[in-house]
Amino acid sequence: MTSVHFTANYLINPTNPVTVNLIGAGGTGSQVLTALARMNHAFMQLNHPGLHVTVWDNDEVTEANLGRQLFASAELGLPKSVALINRTNRFFGTNWKAKPHLFAKDNLDRLKTNGAANLIITCVDTVQARFEVSSILQGLKEGGLHRDKPYYWLDFGNGKDSGQVILSTVGAIAQPESKTYLPVGQLPFVTDEFGDILKQSGQEGNTPSCSLAEALTKQELFINSTLANLGSALLWNLFRSGMTANRGFFLNLADFRTMPLKVGSN
Numbered sequence: 001m002t003s004v005h006f007t008a009n010y011l012i013n014p015t016n017p018v019t020v021n022l023i024g025a026g027g028t029g030s031q032v033l034t035a036l037a038r039m040n041h042a043f044m045q046l047n048h049p050g051l052h053v054t055v056w057d058n059d060e061v062t063e064a065n066l067g068r069q070l071f072a073s074a075e076l077g078l079p080k081s082v083a084l085i086n087r088t089n090r091f092f093g094t095n096w097k098a099k100p101h102l103f104a105k106d107n108l109d110r111l112k113t114n115g116a117a118n119l120i121i122t123c124v125d126t127v128q129a130r131f132e133v134s135s136i137l138q139g140l141k142e143g144g145l146h147r148d149k150p151y152y153w154l155d156f157g158n159g160k161d162s163g164q165v166i167l168s169t170v171g172a173i174a175q176p177e178s179k180t181y182l183p184v185g186q187l188p189f190v191t192d193e194f195g196d197i198l199k200q201s202g203q204e205g206n207t208p209s210c211s212l213a214e215a216l217t218k219q220e221l222f223i224n225s226t227l228a229n230l231g232s233a234l235l236w237n238l239f240r241s242g243m244t245a246n247r248g249f250f251l252n253l254a255d256f257r258t259m260p261l262k263v264g265s266n
Contacts, residue, residue, distance in 0.1 A: 003181070003245065003262065004178075004263055005185070005244055007238050007243060008151040011239060014049050018049070019052050020054070021053075021056060021121070022056070023123065023124060024122060024124040024125070025056075025057035026080065028158065028224040029080075029123035029156075030080070031225045032228045033085075034070065035228060035229065035232035036051060052097075053094075053096045054099055055085055055097070055098050057081040057100065058079070058101050059080050060077055061075045061078050061080055061083055065080075068224070069224075071083060079100035081098035082098045086098075103133065105132065114136075114139075115140070116148040116149065117150060118148060118149065118151050119151065119235075130155065130190065133153070134189050134191040137153060141170055141171040151169065152167060152168065153170060154234075158227055160220060161219075162223075163227045163250075164248060165230065165248050166190040166193075167234060167248050172186040173185050173186070181243070182264065223253050226251065226253060230251065230258065246260045246261060247261050247262070247263050248261040
């Protein structure tokens with residue numbers, strides 16, 4: 001039988017908008033936010049309460065960001081999270097929030113928030129940031145039932161012309177019985193399954209660039225948008241189909257190959 005993961009029921013039939021923490025508003029995060037806004041609009045047309053997104057990023061828009069990331073020259077010097085949320089709210093009529101801070105334990109304590117949301121999406125450029133998020137989510141696993149109970153972590157990561165998107169559950173998700181599929185309730189954290197690979201991968205692209213030309217020597221122009229669209233399609237399928245046989249994928253843009261990561265595979 002095919003191994004599948006059935007979506008947490010709350011995401012399909014929520015009583016309130018599904019809460020989302022989007023961590024990282026750069027090359028990938030800026031593209032993912034637009035995809036989330038499109039998904040939210042579609043959900044509302046399907047009588048679903050939609051999404052409520054909070055964007056976390058402490059960086060400011062620089063000249064090197066223009067072109068590769070979704071920012072305009074008029075936004076130079078603004079916090080990335082604020083620029084993106086202001087524009088998204090105006091365009092889509094949402095009331096989403098910006099947090100111009102690092103999503104880190106010290107900041108969460110200072111801001112008097114535990115960082116909980118139904119869905120955590122990371123578009124960060126350092127391995128350290130992923131392990132920080134992992135540590136925070138580990139502490140939220142046994143938080144009981146509440147509106148912002150975390151269910152999933154979707155992580156985007158890339159190098160110059162390759163990358164991956166990995167879907168994880170925050171604890172085990174209750175699965176229905178099935179005579180057709182083999183339900184899998186727990187999907188491992190990216191930091192647990194691929195921690196050693198991440199540390200060796202060189203995904204430490206947080207060194208600022210002085211220009212777009214310099215930035216393009218580190219990351220190809222369309223790697224972020226390609227990952228964002230494919231990863232958002234995975235998330236959309238999780239909501240719309242109510243289950244998924246894939247828990248992510250690996251992308252190599254140099255030779256246009258995508259390899260799915262199957263539920264139940266190691």
